[in-house]
Amino acid sequence: MKINLERLSWVDVFLWVFRVVAIALIIIGIVNTLSSGKYTSEQWGTLIFAGLAQGSIYALIALGYTLVYGILLMINFAHGDIYMAGAFTAVFLADKLATTGFLAVHPWLSLLLLMLLASTISMLLAVLVERIAYRPLRGAPRLVPLITAIGASFAIEYTFRGLYGPGFHSYPDVPPLMGDVNMGTFAVPRVQLVVFFAALVLMVALYYFVERTKMGKAMRAVAEDKEVAMLMGIDIDSVIVITFALGGALAGAAGIFNGLFRPQGVYFFMGFVPGIKAFTAAVLGGIGNIPGAMFGGLLLGIIEALGPNLFLEGLGIPAANQLKDAIAFTVLVLILIFRPQGIFGERLSEKKA
Amino acid sequence: MNLTQEHTLDWRTAARNGLLGGTIILYFGAIGMVSTFSVRNMVGTFLNLGQILSIMGAIAAGLITGRTFLKADQRAKVIQMGALSGLLAGLPPLILIIMGTLVPNSTMFVNINAELVEILTFGLGALVGSLALIVVSGLMGVLGAAFVLLGEKYRKALINALLWVLLLGLFSENAGTVLQKFLGTSAVRWLFQNKSLNPIAAIIIFALTFAFSLFGVGNKGKTKIQSLPSEKQKQLRLIYIVLGLVFALALPWMVGTFLSQVLFIVGLYVMMGMGLNIVVGFAGLLDLGYVAFFAFGAYTMGVLTSPGGFTGGILNFWLALPIAILVGVTFGIILGFPVLNMRGDYLAIVTLGFGEIIRVLAYSNWLAPIIGGAQGVLGIPTPSLFGFRLGKPEYMYYLVLLGSLVAAFIAARLRDSRLGRQWMAMREDEDVAETMGINLVQTKLLAFAIGAGFSAASGAIFASRLQNIFPNSFGILVSINVLSLIIVGGLGSLPGVVVGAAILVGMPELLREFAEYRLLMYGLLLIVMMLAKPEGFWPEETRKRELHAKEDWDNNDADAEVVGAAD
Structure with a gap:
């Protein structure tokens, strides 16, 4: 490859230096950690499984971002809070089920009920947000719906704070999810496996819906070209509503998984950080790309689980686990510098990017 | 719609x-x-x-x-x-x-x-x-x-009268402390009882304001000014500006310590708003990590001046302030680099990520030896001028007033400069701007750098007023605050920043009950503003014309066309 030196601006030089430094730091960190032999392969295995379970939650949320972006080319900034809404509402049902003893007698049925409730709430909210904040602004400058999306995000958070109060609420323990599963040399908490496989089932179902059903076909057509799709007799509005509803339902389910998975409970601001992380996952896999979002979510979960111990400790940073959140955001910045189209994404045209 | x-x-x-x-x-x-x-x-x-x-x-x-x-x-x-x-x-x-x-x-x-x-x-x-x-x-x-x-005339008068009564009732406590200096204690005590307006007083005020606006006192002045020759108008405007300045200088002594503190906070947000207005309003780059530069300014000030801090307080406020601004500008450029090629929504989320990274780092044990981790930086000295400590909020208000005036002046000059027009061209269409020979890299980085500088200065003053800074003062909510206020005031409009800061920052400080619902209101306000009044309450003239030009063309074609400015 011939590089024309005159056309090489100092921005490119800076970005190349940045890339090299970033890669070098990561490699140095990994080599240092691995050569120190501080962690056994069993410990890594445990971390990877934890990462997969967390990652499958990210993936479910990321699907909502990707679906909407694929069709409207906008980032639904409020999606993280839509995820919160379902989980925060369903925790009260979970509480009721636990105190009445129904949960202990029919744990799987209870879980199904909780998921149904959370998904319905998130779905309704997603559709409502689309109707109020996005639909009237279709075709406006891109900054405008983005600002309403930010507004919607905060409005939802503080609405739920007002409705259910500012405190934390914990999901009750579900008996069949307690305990560990033996994986040969190490054990994995059962809840992680259940969450991972349940999320996988949902993702496969979504993939089937988009690829095999008539509505899915319409969604793909709208994503490809709105005007032509309209000429083909596709009702754009209802396709967009279905898209938001699907994304919301998946986010609601993810909220329940998160509640089962993490003991610290749900509260009104819980959607903010997972929202950005899931967006990172969507970008990682290539935004607008459904398998990409699934893969990106799982990958981000693993990176985040391994990251503090694998890269940061090797670089001599103390209490690396505190920086766990920063890792996801750094991944976002890095991916946008290295490969803005994501791992599976096609190069987006200028208008889309 | x-x-x-x-x-x-x-x-x-x-x-x-x-x-x-x-x-x-x-x-x-x-x-x-x-x-x-x-x-x-x-x-x-x-x-x-x-x-x-x-x-x-x-x-x-x-x-x-x-x-x-x-x-x-x-x-x-x-x-x-x-x-x-x-x-x-x-x-x-x-x-x-x-x-x-x-x-x-x-x-x-x-x-x-x-x-x-x-x-x-x-x-x-x-x-x-x-x-x-x-x-x-x-x-x-x-x-x-x-x-x-009702007829137009009566409607206006009614609205005026209702507004006066409602506002006086709403802010009765604060209005009471201010009016005490002019009317005396007994009159105020009669006017405001039980932290609210006296019903009889309410009726009198209502009647008076209604009558005044009905008979058009004060309305004639405006038309009179407009009929004057332009030279006279300029002179008049100068007089207004001088009067406004005198008013601003006298303000803290009229309103007392508590309201001065509120004014101080409003001033800080005006400074930040001026900066973000350059980035978002002029250059069209939606930056949600703006709080990061505020944090840089505050921490630089803290680390350099606090005697118990990392450097042992080697500098005083006046020497540390330029360094804080410089640090802000530098980080503005550094953080600007990776996002140069991004547009709109990506930029927003990545800058949001930056803001969060900064916050996480501020909390971490890794940097704790320098910036104190969760404990923050303590014991930052208040600035003093020729041996005179600016300890009271009244004095700090002057500092922040000066800062806001400088910020407003710079922003106004930049807006009318070549660079300002480049920013606006870039905001309207990056590709066209580039074709016209605008160096996008330089233009964008300058916007980030200048915006960051304002924010860092504001952060530095904030740190020296509060004396102790903690990482949780630098959350995403600050960014959202600033963004909301410039949008409510009108993107790109300088008086709009002041109006927005007064409404969105001043009001919740005065009405403590509102504080809980502050962000809910901001969120709803952002949505409603974008739907109904995208140009803001005090729009820039050109932008207002731009946003409503299409409406005049095709008024029947409702919906999305209302906001059909640039892409």
Whole structure:
């Protein structure tokens, strides 16, 4: 490859230096950690499984971002809070089920009920947000719906704070999810496996819906070209509503998984950080790309689980686990510098990017 | 957007408006706003803000219904349809009364309780109170509808008078402390009783303001000025500016320590707003990590001047301030680099990520030896000038006033400069701007750097006023605050920044009950502004024309076209 030196601006030089430094730091960190032999392969295995379970939650949320972006080319900034809404509402049902003893007698049925409730709430909210904040602004400058999306995000958070109060609420323990599963040399908490496989089932179902059903076909057509799709007799509005509803339902389910998975409970601001992380996952896999979002979510979960111990400790940073959140955001910045189209994404045209 | 155009005009329109208004009140009640606001008495002890809020839905519904029917030349129907709207607006809040009566101590809906029922039913008990609520709502609907039948002159006067009474009632505590210096204690004590407006005083004020605006005192001045030759107008404007400055200088001594502190905070946000206005308003780069530069400024100030800090306080405030600004500018450029090739939504999320990274780093043990981790930086000295400590908020207000004036001056000069026009060209269309020979890299980085500098200066002053800084002062909410205020004031408009800061930062500081719902209001305000008034309350002239040019062209083509400015 011939590089024309005159056309090489100092921005490119800076970005190349940045890339090299970033890669070098990561490699140095990994080599240092691995050569120190501080962690056994069993410990890594445990971390990877934890990462997969967390990652499958990210993936479910990321699907909502990707679906909407694929069709409207906008980032639904409020999606993280839509995820919160379902989980925060369903925790009260979970509480009721636990105190009445129904949960202990029919744990799987209870879980199904909780998921149904959370998904319905998130779905309704997603559709409502689309109707109020996005639909009237279709075709406006891109900054405008983005600002309403930010507004919607905060409005939802503080609405739920007002409705259910500012405190934390914990999901009750579900008996069949307690305990560990033996994986040969190490054990994995059962809840992680259940969450991972349940999320996988949902993702496969979504993939089937988009690829095999008539509505899915319409969604793909709208994503490809709105005007032509309209000429083909596709009702754009209802396709967009279905898209938001699907994304919301998946986010609601993810909220329940998160509640089962993490003991610290749900509260009104819980959607903010997972929202950005899931967006990172969507970008990682290539935004607008459904398998990409699934893969990106799982990958981000693993990176985040391994990251503090694998890269940061090797670089001599103390209490690396505190920086766990920063890792996801750094991944976002890095991916946008290295490969803005994501791992599976096609190069987006200028208008889309 | 005009929803009613698609439908034929009949009672259904009125019913829909009424139910919508009532549903909004249901929402406000369920999230606790009605109960929280009811502690603030407006007039006497019998009219509080919660009650005003709970009848607002009916008034608004009546008003909108009335206007719709008046526009359709159905004058005769206005009152009866308004009544229908009002009556129906009373129905949705009944759900709150039913829920609150059946389950007074819900663990789920924490704000639907006996207290809320008490407020909504005027303390008359569930059954009688519900009827009363519907009747009152109906009356309010009639009043709202009757309002549109008034002549233009009376309407304006009525609005003026109502605003005066409401504002005085709302801010009665603060107004009391200010007026005490001019009217004496006894007059103020008569005017404001029980932290609210004296009912008799309210009637007098209402009558006076109504009469004044009805007979057009003060309106004639404006037309007189406009008829003057342009040279005279310029002189007049100069006089106004000087008068404004004198007023701003005298302000802290008129309003006392507490309000000076509020003014100080407003000033800090004006400085930040001026900076973000350059980035978002001029250059069109939506930066959600703006708080990062505020943090850089604050921490630089803290680390350099605190005697117990990392450097042992080697510098004083005046030497550390330029360094803090420089650090901000440098990081503005460094963080600007990776995002140079990104647009719109990506930029927003990545800068949001930056802001969070900075916050996480500020908390971490890794950097704790330098910036104190979760403990923050303590014991930052207040600045002093020639041996005179600027300890009181009144003095710090001057510092921040100076900072805001400098920021406003720089921003105004930049806007009219070559660079400012480059920013605006870039905001309208990056590709076209580049084709026109604008160096996008340089232009973008300058926007980030200058914006960051303002924010860092603001952060530095913030740190020296608070004396102790902690990582949790630098959350995403600061960024959202600043963004909201420049959008409410009008993107790209400099007076808009001041107006926005006064409304969005000053008001919640004065009304502590609002604080809990501050971000909810911001969120709703952002949505409503974008839907109804994208140019803001005090728009830049050109932008206003731009945003409404299309409307004039095709007024019938409703919907999205309203905001058809640039992409």
